[in-house]
Amino acid sequence: MRDTVDTDTDTDTGASARTPARTSVRAAPPAWLVVTLACAGQFLVVLDVSVVNVALPSMRADLGLSAAGLQWVVNAYAIAFAGVMLLGGRAGDLYGRKRMFLVGLGLFTLASLGGGLAGAGWQLLLARAAQGLGAAVLAPSTLTLLTSAVPEGAARARAVATWTAVGAGGGAAGGLVGGVLVDLLSWRWVLLINVPVGTAVLLGSLRWLTESRVGWGSPRDEVLGGGRRLDLPGALLVTAGLGTLAYGISQTEAEGWTDAATLAPLAAGLALLGAFLAVEARTAAPLMPPALLRLRSVASANAAMFLSGSAMFCMWFFMTLYAQNVLGYTPLQAGFALIPSSLAVVLGAKLAPRLMTALAPRGVAVLGTLVAAAGFAWQSTMTPHGAYATAVMGPGVLMMLGAGLAATPLAALATSGAAPQDAGLVSGLVNTSRTMGGSLGLAVMSTLAAARTDGRTGPQALTEGYALVFRTGTGVLLAGTALMLLWLPRRKPEKAEKAERVEKAEKGEEPERAEKAEKS
Template structure:
């Protein structure tokens, strides 16, 4: 039941992203967005989501995962209500930013609940795979529901639908999840969260506007964030010690690069199908179903492939398959057929991306202390969102004013980004480097006493399954 509740919360967050993508043209026409303002309906959410994910992850560790999940759901649903009733572009963008904050509270809690409920090994890998697949299903449902609601009712219902769903998940969380409270009495590093979010927002604004001043301000604020974490914060939002782990560092670099390419795909294809091909919102949503089905299949296959081949080879394979799909998609023209021009390259792109997240999440959370589970979960999701928001801003700038040719150029850059992600897997530890010393559980005390009697010592060596394929033949 815990898996069901956490997956439902994950479903809600991803549902909202895909619903809004399909409804973007209707929002633009109704509220009068400018030529460069529409992307901020996506980026306002993505940036606050990314900037506060660390805060959300730490809050889950300190104040309880159930409590943080419910607070995030309540904020997310309330902001959805405001956004659905918006009458001006600024109100909608502000509501989307508030949704991002709510999502930042609840998503790390969902992954932290899984990693503290299921032990390291195949069970955790399968749980993460289900979590990833449900997120992909949310993308499919969002595309279809977004088109259906926009065509039959209004784009406003793409946001208002979150209110009853959020309420239902809150009730389920109250009934199912444990009300534990870890780290009580410690304070959150709000200054760190604010400087991180402001820095990322300024950086994205500078990329979007091709302006030097916001870029410099963003970099300066991010430098302040690092200084705060290292020297000022008594209980830092992102303790820099976490990066001593090659698994954590490597997984975050790779997922940042894959996110930079992956987010832009949905944005550009949605605009292409509606603005160039003249499809309605519902038809566009249905056209995304093969993309999402490919992610679900890949996520379900990933645990088996990971056990057989290991983390690094699987991530390299996924990144290169996705890069091939993006290179194919870059050949898009006004006259491209739907199947060969959109659906088939889209399936290749999403299948490759779907292969990467489960092994990266398993690698990053292997060997992590229970008290840091929310932090690592938040950091991993933050890297994906940061990559996605900055990548979308950069690629939208590359494509601006060039029509379909601009979309193709953006897909070319995304393909190169995924090749870089494949190369970045060298940062991940190899099988031998993953060996750690672990204390045996109490049920093994008899075995250890017998081992001591035979002179074999009191410790055992354990290799995390996700980083050593020999653990699970």
């Protein structure tokens, strides 16, 4: 077992900023333990994106939320999550991945307590936004801790697949967990359950995780202003831009696309995002370095993740509404109804690394997206009196099997071409792309569904609205497939292929090719 040096540095500026205040030598934990803790953090983050879906009708009845308010129970979390995640990733690179993991998990756990005790709608929305902030700091560190503990190559691909499966399983299990808690206890427990689980993961991480960050005294520290600069203006601009844009989209449901109440926030949101891009091009330590997006693997994989997320994020939201509002399922029944989908997404994520050896990452991502598109197309044929096997289980399994297959190669491509010092940033970008696409996609899809129902509330009208959402999702996924075929690299970056050959040599496979890889 290797040793690592854990160094805390003086936070004062000047020469003392790089003088170690305390140095301790500590044995690095086994890789499986790091992967376990990282995946536990990721599970909590993703679970809370979907766990509230089943509880939405109960929240609305208890707190008097409007239909738009229900959407913001989901989007307050998602927008804060997506908007601050790049900052969270960069903070992990600069201040330490373990430290940011603990800070994010602590804030997430406290916000969950506040949400579970909320007595009014605005308190719940505020707590959900705070949860999103905590998740934005926590989530990038989960992937970076994992990739730091596992060398690049086939072993890392398997670890990333486990991380993807746990994350996807968290999103999928949200329906079941939420249904059980709402039926047996109350909607408040979909948030309060995070408190004991988060506390347990926090204590385990304090005990076993070791610190990692970009090394002090490197040329990169000079660029980053002594290693301590964060792009706060960029973080504020991108978060405000996303939130304003999502609000403008949600306004179209009541005001239409041409009303000033819609056009003003849409224009303001686009202006804020434009200002974000301008700031990133000029600042010395940008939150989103333009050079990073010039890496084909990073840019193309994140664009594909954005499109995929805009469809997949909506699946759980509308499936649970369809099950409860149209088919008459209880929250618990709706949760159990989605178990096959939960298992399918985990299966897809675990199958992906094996298929990647034969089809390459691009081929597996395309295959998974096509399978998901088939599920969306099937789901769009729903009726008010659909049978479980054909209206929920069958299409749900296809959608989530495809999602699991596609997510692993896209995450692997997005992280394999970046430098180690950008690992936290790229990890944050992966989650940001997926969640940003999901939050904006949910706003658009909710507007489409509401426009289709045209004020009607019966099962037939609701079904027509939900069906339109899944038809639109089918088109989005097919567009994503075309983008992957045209833009994703055919092969992994050379660095990743070399690492895989070396790993095979260590196992006694392909020794001659591995020796050449090591020498080169």
